[in-house]
Amino acid sequence: xxxxxxxxxxxxxxxxxxxxxxxxxxxxxxxxxxxxxxxxxxxxxxxxxxxxxxxxxxxxxxxxxxxxxxxxxxxxxxxxxxxxxxxxxxxxxxxxxxxxxxxxxxxxxxxxxxxxxxxxxxxxxxxxxxxxxxxxxxxxxxxxxxxxxxxxxxxxxxxxxxxxxxxxxxxxxxxxxxxxxxxxxxxxxxxxxxxxxxxxxxxxxxxxxxxxxxxxxxxxxxxxxxxxxxxxxxxxxx
Amino acid sequence: xxxxxxxxxxxxxxxxxxxxxxxxxxxxxxxxxxxxxxxxxxxxxxxxxxxxxxxxxxxxxxxxxxxxxxxxxxxxxxxxxxxxxxxxxxxxxxxxxxxxxxxxxxxxxxxxxxxxxxxxxxxxxxxxxxxxxxxxxxxxxxxxxxxxxxxxxxxxxxxxxxxxxxxxxxxxxxxxxxxxxxxxxxxxxxxxxxxxxxxxxxxxxxxxxxxxxxxxxxxxxxxxxxxxxxxxxxxxxx
DNA sequence: GTCACGCTGTGAACTCATTCACAGTATAGC
DNA sequence: GCTATACTGTGAATGAGTTCACAGCGTGAC
Numbered sequence: 001x002x003x004x005x006x007x008x009x010x011x012x013x014x015x016x017x018x019x020x021x022x023x024x025x026x027x028x029x030x031x032x033x034x035x036x037x038x039x040x041x042x043x044x045x046x047x048x049x050x051x052x053x054x055x056x057x058x059x060x061x062x063x064x065x066x067x068x069x070x071x072x073x074x075x076x077x078x079x080x081x082x083x084x085x086x087x088x089x090x091x092x093x094x095x096x097x098x099x100x101x102x103x104x105x106x107x108x109x110x111x112x113x114x115x116x117x118x119x120x121x122x123x124x125x126x127x128x129x130x131x132x133x134x135x136x137x138x139x140x141x142x143x144x145x146x147x148x149x150x151x152x153x154x155x156x157x158x159x160x161x162x163x164x165x166x167x168x169x170x171x172x173x174x175x176x177x178x179x180x181x182x183x184x185x186x187x188x189x190x191x192x193x194x195x196x197x198x199x200x201x202x203x204x205x206x207x208x209x210x211x212x213x214x215x216x217x218x219x220x221x222x223x224x225x226x227x228x229x230x231x232x233x234x235x236x237x238x
Numbered sequence: 239x240x241x242x243x244x245x246x247x248x249x250x251x252x253x254x255x256x257x258x259x260x261x262x263x264x265x266x267x268x269x270x271x272x273x274x275x276x277x278x279x280x281x282x283x284x285x286x287x288x289x290x291x292x293x294x295x296x297x298x299x300x301x302x303x304x305x306x307x308x309x310x311x312x313x314x315x316x317x318x319x320x321x322x323x324x325x326x327x328x329x330x331x332x333x334x335x336x337x338x339x340x341x342x343x344x345x346x347x348x349x350x351x352x353x354x355x356x357x358x359x360x361x362x363x364x365x366x367x368x369x370x371x372x373x374x375x376x377x378x379x380x381x382x383x384x385x386x387x388x389x390x391x392x393x394x395x396x397x398x399x400x401x402x403x404x405x406x407x408x409x410x411x412x413x414x415x416x417x418x419x420x421x422x423x424x425x426x427x428x429x430x431x432x433x434x435x436x437x438x439x440x441x442x443x444x445x446x447x448x449x450x451x452x453x454x455x456x457x458x459x460x461x462x463x464x465x466x467x468x469x470x471x472x473x474x475x476x
Numbered sequence: 477g478t479c480a481c482g483c484t485g486t487g488a489a490c491t492c493a494t495t496c497a498c499a500g501t502a503t504a505g506c
Numbered sequence: 507g508c509t510a511t512a513c514t515g516t517g518a519a520t521g522a523g524t525t526c527a528c529a530g531c532g533t534g535a536c
Contacts, residue, residue, distance in 0.1 A: 006523075008438050012431040016413050020390075030483070039415035043525050050485060058483035059532045074438075081437045094332030095429070103430050106437075145440050147433075152258075169440025171433055175254050177277035185439035187432050191333070192341050193250040194425050195385075195409055199319045199344075200246050200312075201423035202383050202407025244493075268513070281495050288515060296513040297502045 001051060005187075008075065010048055013038045015071040018064055030061035080107055084143045084167065086158050087150035088113040088128050091173060095149060100124035108147075110137050138165040147171045148178075159186075239289060243425075246313065248286055251276045253309040256302055268299035318345055322381045322405065324396050325388035326351040326366050329411060333387060338362035346385075348375050376403040385409045386416075397424075 017037045018029070031049075032042040049055070049062065054070045056062035085092055088111050099106045101124075108126040112134050113119060119130045129137050137143070146162040148155055148170055155174035162170065169185040172178055175193075178186050255275045256267070269287075270280040287293070287300065292308045294300035323330055326349050337344045339362075346364040350372050351357060357368045367375050375381070384400040386393055386408055393412035400408065407423040410416055413431075416424050 003438075003442075004523080005435055005439070008435045009428070009431045012434040013413065013428065016430065032483090037415075041525070043527095044523090046484065047486085047524080056484060057532070058485090058530085059534095061483075075434055077437060077441050083433075083437075090332045090335035094328045097328035098429065099433070103433075106430075106433055145433075145436055147436075167440075169436040171436045175251065177275075185436065185442075187436050187439075189427065189429070189432055190247070190251065191336065191427070192254065192344075193247045194427055195321075195337070195341075195344055195383075196250040196313055197243055197246050198383055198407040198409045198423065198425050199315060199321075200241075201243070201425075202405075203315050204241075204423075242493080270513090279495070281497095282493090284514065285494075285516085294514060295502070296500085296515090297504095299513075 001053065003051075007048060007051060010038070010040065010044075011052065011071050011075060014045070014048070015068055015075075018068055021064075027064050028056075028060045028062065029064055029067075031056075034062070076105070080105070081145055082107055082109040082141055082143045083145045083147060084109065084138060084141075084162070085111040085126065085147045085149060086113075086131075086134075086162070087148065087154075088115070088118050088123060089149065092147075092149040093123055095147060095173075096124045096126050100126075109141050110143060112137075134161055135165050138162070138167065142166065144168050145170070147173070149173045152176045239291065241289075245286060245289060248276070248278065248282075249290065249309050249313060252283070252286070253306055253313075256306055259302075265302050266298045266300065267302050267305075269294075271299070314343070318343070319383055320345055320347040320379055320381045321383045321385060322347065322376060322379075322400070323349040323364065323385045323387065324351075324369075324372075324400070325386065325392075326353070326356050326361060327387065330385075330387040331361055333385060333411075334362045334364050338364075347379050348381060350375075372399055373403050376400070376405065380404065382406050383408070385411070387411045390414045 014034060018034070021037075030042075031045040035042040035045045038045075049067070052070060052074060054062065054067055083106055085096060085108055088096075092111065092113075096108055096111065099108060108124075111123060111126045111128040112131050113128055114131050116130075118128045121128050144167060146159075146167045146169070148158055148162075150158055152174045155172065155176040156178055159170060159172070159178045159180070163181060163184050168183070170178065170180075170187070172186050172188050173191070175190055177188075180186055252272060256272070259275075268280075269283040273280040273283045276283075287305070290308060290312060292300065292305055321344055323334060323346055326334075330349065330351075334346055334349065337346060346362075349361060349364045349366040350369050351366055352369050354368075356366045359366050382405060384397075384405045384407075386396055386400075388396055390412045393410065393414040394416060397408060397410070397416045397418070401419060401422050406421070408416065408418075408425070410424050410426050411429070413428055415426075418424055
């Protein structure tokens with residue numbers, strides 16, 4: 001089974017979108033339906049499900065609960081993942097709140113910050129420790145995953161401390177490229193670069209009539225779904 | 239010039255990392271130096287600069303201020319971009335604060351929320367309006383870019399309203415796949431999927447010794463830079 | 477019972493992105 | 507001035523990732 005990051009990302013959205021359907025309304029789904037749900041092609045959906053070894057039937061498509069279970073088996077760690085957050089600033093707190101409310105399956109079991117008035121507080125169920133307690137806390141709670149939401153200059157230092165104490169993968173909100181030992185994984189979320197893309201392609205779409213096709217080609221969602229826009233959407237006026 | 243989203247993303251990080259260097263310390267840079275700075279290959283850096291039509295000299299490499307200027311010319315809209323935020327919850331406020339502090343070049347000129355106690359307030363320099371004022375405000379301030387940080391169910395409705403009133407590109411923090419008219423651009427930031435990747439590949443790295451190479455191949459940063467880790471890093475103990 | 481349909485599973489084709497590899501060239505050293 | 511060096515610019519090779527296209531099959535209609 002060749003597992004790429006893109007595949008994991010898509011599996012995650014498959015599951016999320018399947019769960020979002022009214023439960024029980026549809027216990028089976030065709031590749032083209034799931035594809036429409038997540039904005040991919042039916043062929044890719046079929047290939048992905050083939051890749052993870054989940055098979056459907058030509059007659060009824062794929063079994064929804066079974067697929068959700070299969071994805072869970074693949075993605076979810078057996079005991080539930082304990083995650084640490086470093087940096088309880090505005091971004092850090094937003095992350096804690098967001099996951100606490102929307103994705104409680106990700107358990108943030110410890111946060112770390114330098115600020116004395118944050119240490120000791122509990123943010124959305126996650127206790128904030130002093131940075132000095134990091135080593136002890138990480139080892140005691142067997143934390144294997146970390147989220148870095150500190151200023152860029154501190155990122156590498158923090159990352160190094162995390163991986164030295166059992167953390168094996170990081171979500172990095174810093175623009176810094178982190179040096180990691182082999183085997184460790186870093187997923188970067190670069191908000192500035194993302195917004196930069198928005199501004200660039202938005203400007204493009206304005207000038208030329210086009211994102212797609214000709215010359216300066218915009219990607220992804222850009223003009224995907226040329227069909228069925230406009231009038232027959234959930235109306236939003238007034 | 240064939241411009242892809244990946245290219246824009248890299249250009250953004252090239253610039254950010256060049257600017258982060260002590261100004262004036264280095265007015266020229268070689269492709270392999272820039273590559274090391276951003277975690278890419280020298281060949282890709284050269285290809286990217288070639289793509290945007292920026293040339294260096296074999297003797298001295300690329301001119302740093304010139305390159306920064308060239309990227310700015312390409313990425314930055316002439317008048318500065320006016321951006322709107324919809325959804326001033328925890329995530330929305332964090333976004334406002336983050337960009338206000340770290341990237342003030344992105345000007346958030348209006349925010350929108352349903353909650354009456356937020357309307358009228360100013361968050362990090364960005365005034366919050368009622369959702370009903372969206373149409374007027376967007377048109378009056380000529381806002382062309384939007385950031386969606388509302389609950390998933392509201393995302394499509396909000397997106398539709400935005401693009402109907404002049405917004406041409408969106409940054410979408412919702413897992414919802416937005417239906418857009420052709421020419422409009424959506425950049426998705428899926429925090430749950432990102433964390434899911436972290437958990438998955440972190441777990442992999444634990445079990446097998448490997449992310450790279452064999453069989454279940456992890457991507458990106460995973461074990462990139464096997465060199466120079468460990469002891470000679472900015473020390474972080476105690 | 478038989479037929480036609482529409483779906484899955486998948487090898488092969490294709491497209492896009494990255495890396496290789498080297499010709500061309502400007503400098504520094506001798 | 508001439509040679510060795512180290513880099514850029516870029517066509518070609520490679521390698522992912524995605525889509526095509528179709529064989530195979532279970533189901534519903536008649």
